[in-house]
Amino acid sequence: MPRNSPPADPDIDALRARATMLRRHMLTMARGQGAGYVGQGLGIADVLAALYFHELRYDPHNVAWTERDRFLLSTGHYSIALWAALAEAGIIPVEELVTYGADGSRLEMSTLDTTPGVELIGGSLGHGLGQAVGQALGLRLDRSEARVFVELSDGEMQEGSTWEAAMSASHFRLDGLVALIDCNGIQADGPVVLDMEPVGDKWRAFGWETFEIDGNDLEAVTGALASARHRNGRPKAIVLRTLPGKGVKRIESSEKSHFFRVDVAQWDSIIADFEQSVGAGA
Amino acid sequence: MSAAMESARTLAMGENETTGGARQSVGAPFGRAMVKLGQSRPEVVGLTADLGKYTDIVPFRDAFPERFFNVGMAEQNLVAVAAGLARTGKIPFATTYGVFATRRAFDFVAIALAHSHLNVKIVAGLPGLTTGYGGTHQAIEDLALMRMIPGLTIIDPCDATEIEAATLAIADHDGPVYMRLLRGAVPVVLEPGYRFEIGKARKLRDGKDVGIISTGLMTERAIDAAAALEQRGISAGVLHVPTIKPFDANAVAEFASSVGRVVTAENHVVVGGLASLVVETLFDAGIQRKVTRIGLPDRYIECGAVPTLQQRYGLTTAAMTATIAALA
Ligand SMILES: Cc1ncc(C[n+]2csc(CCOP(=O)(O)OP(=O)(O)O)c2C)c(N)n1
Numbered sequence: 001m002p003r004n005s006p007p008a009d010p011d012i013d014a015l016r017a018r019a020t021m022l023r024r025h026m027l028t029m030a031r032g033q034g035a036g037y038v039g040q041g042l043g044i045a046d047v048l049a050a051l052y053f054h055e056l057r058y059d060p061h062n063v064a065w066t067e068r069d070r071f072l073l074s075t076g077h078y079s080i081a082l083w084a085a086l087a088e089a090g091i092i093p094v095e096e097l098v099t100y101g102a103d104g105s106r107l108e109m110s111t112l113d114t115t116p117g118v119e120l121i122g123g124s125l126g127h128g129l130g131q132a133v134g135q136a137l138g139l140r141l142d143r144s145e146a147r148v149f150v151e152l153s154d155g156e157m158q159e160g161s162t163w164e165a166a167m168s169a170s171h172f173r174l175d176g177l178v179a180l181i182d183c184n185g186i187q188a189d190g191p192v193v194l195d196m197e198p199v200g201d202k203w204r205a206f207g208w209e210t211f212e213i214d215g216n217d218l219e220a221v222t223g224a225l226a227s228a229r230h231r232n233g234r235p236k237a238i239v240l241r242t243l244p245g246k247g248v249k250r251i252e253s254s255e256k257s258h259f260f261r262v263d264v265a266q267w268d269s270i271i272a273d274f275e276q277s278v279g280a281g282a
Numbered sequence: 283m284s285a286a287m288e289s290a291r292t293l294a295m296g297e298n299e300t301t302g303g304a305r306q307s308v309g310a311p312f313g314r315a316m317v318k319l320g321q322s323r324p325e326v327v328g329l330t331a332d333l334g335k336y337t338d339i340v341p342f343r344d345a346f347p348e349r350f351f352n353v354g355m356a357e358q359n360l361v362a363v364a365a366g367l368a369r370t371g372k373i374p375f376a377t378t379y380g381v382f383a384t385r386r387a388f389d390f391v392a393i394a395l396a397h398s399h400l401n402v403k404i405v406a407g408l409p410g411l412t413t414g415y416g417g418t419h420q421a422i423e424d425l426a427l428m429r430m431i432p433g434l435t436i437i438d439p440c441d442a443t444e445i446e447a448a449t450l451a452i453a454d455h456d457g458p459v460y461m462r463l464l465r466g467a468v469p470v471v472l473e474p475g476y477r478f479e480i481g482k483a484r485k486l487r488d489g490k491d492v493g494i495i496s497t498g499l500m501t502e503r504a505i506d507a508a509a510a511l512e513q514r515g516i517s518a519g520v521l522h523v524p525t526i527k528p529f530d531a532n533a534v535a536e537f538a539s540s541v542g543r544v545v546t547a548e549n550h551v552v553v554g555g556l557a558s559l560v561v562e563t564l565f566d567a568g569i570q571r572k573v574t575r576i577g578l579p580d581r582y583i584e585c586g587a588v589p590t591l592q593q594r595y596g597l598t599t600a601a602m603t604a605t606i607a608a609l610a
Contacts, residue, residue: 123418194354
């Protein structure tokens with residue numbers, strides 16, 4: 001399959017519909033086991049919609065296509081969002097989503113690279129950026145045009161390994177590398193425990209071309225992704241300000257917890273509210 | 283949804299991995315002991331790397347906020363900062379998960395702490411197979427890794443009583459310690475009157491056919507398996523070895539000599555941990571006994587519900603009883 005380029009003009013309405021599908025899938029998954037990292041997933045849904053249905057070049061029928069753009073989800077427990085995107089993209093069956101987190105399911109709570117479409121094992125946080133640097137170097141050696149996109153969380157910026165990788169990316173002038181930094185303001189012990197601001201200035205200081213946007217605004221996301229296509233000798237950092245639970249009022253307004261669990265009856269009413277809100281908005 | 287289905291899921295990071303036993307339990311025994319310590323010893327400080335809520339240290343944080351430091355998700359820095367605090371005379375207790383304390387921060391533990399014999403206590407959650415998150419979160423080889431570090435004391439407590447006692451004891455011990463943590467509602471297994479002492483194994487049950495040498499949460503199962511084996515006419519003794527280093531070789535040799543064959547039971551891979559220590563000890567002492575190793579195989583463990591995985595790898599009381607009965 002030959003590589004093509006992403007379209008110049010994103011179809012924002014179509015992407016919005018995809019993002020709604022991703023959110024619907026995630027609610028189905030979380031309801032299956034009663035719980036999940038659904039707040040984080042909903043927060044990053046718009047970015048994954050923009051990636052999988054606009055920016056990334058890949059072949060859903062051949063996940064090993066060597067010319068594919070890589071998407072590395074470094075934050076392993078964001079798996080719920082990746083499973084939704086892979087199902088919506090036709091890489092894994094939609095019917096399988098309800099098995100999220102169940103015994104024997106390959107849709108784990110935290111990613112393993114044995115599930116199709118997964119580019120790295122993500123649960124030991126702070127691994128993604130360095131592995132993305134390695135993939136970008138390898139693709140450049142192969143004279144491939146494929147690019148490497150890597151998601152990492154605000155918590156992962158506290159790991160030293162992230163900054164070791166950040167330095168190496170600019171040193172090696174990896175302009176086909178795009179880091180998507182999900183600043184959702186939470187981590188395991190609650191709201192971010194170490195102040196990471198000013199996030200954009202940190203990436204700029206490390207030699208990255210940096211964009212800071214609202215990660216739940218599809219026009220802003222596709223706009224930043226378009227700017228990040230330039231092969232100008234610098235890696236690109238897109239700092240995303242996202243809202244945990246985005247699009248599902250009850251989760252948005254819940255105590256901003258790392259993990260969301262309610263009983264099945266509450267899931268049913270959350271899902272009913274969600275369907276009503278997207279129905280009304282459409 | 284049926285109860286069976288409800289249990290067959292991967293628990294989330296913060297959830298309690300109860301093993302479903304009939305025993306009484308105590309909530310957050312480590313946190314309780316830390317509050318006691320904080321009151322009696324002003325030099326005790328607490329640290330975590332964004333896993334305070336998940337390692338039961340929150341009671342200490344709430345009681346002594348000025349003596350508690352959350353360094354964010356940065357385990358190498360956690361150990362380095364603890365080392366610095368120890369050099370100013372503090373007694374740091376630093377919590378994270380076992381996988382991150384060992385794999386991520388190994389060099390810092392070996393050099394910043396152990397080489398200088400600094401007085402830091404690392405308390406490590408999710409030991410062995412107590413989470414269904416897969417290889418990234420299951421500290422199945424931590425005892426083996428830590429055992430190679432000179433001068434490091436290593437504790438794998440078996441219940442709430444022992445966690446409380448060991449927390450106090452390691453604070454009194456001058457030097458670096460790695461202690462495995464059982465968190466949340468932790469069962470009470472040991473009889474009243476049990477006394478924990480660093481470096482000492484304790485015989486919990488006499489037996490003559492089989493001697494089970496166990497550590498950590500496997501001791502609860504060893505006791506229950508020994509009772510079940512008695513029903514089948516097999517006399518099984520239990521020696522509980524909470525301190526992995528320094529290892530109580532004398533007690534192990536004596537116990538092994540008194541039984542027909544030996545079974546080791548650990549919540550850890552069967553290479554490099556308790557089984558290896560027992561085999562080395564018997565060899566050194568010239569004691570010939572068959573040794574059967576209950577523990578995890580030398581491979582990465584998959585994701586899944588903890589009870590399912592523990593059953594699959596032979597760590598439940600039922601599986602252990604069957605393994606030992608089949609030896610006779
Ligand atoms: C190296 C490492 N340390 C600690 C953990 C435990 N842990 C899992 S999620 C998490 C919070 C990290 O915050 P962030 O990545 O921003 O996640 P969010 O709360 O937004 O889901 C921590 C500390 C881990 N998985 N990996």
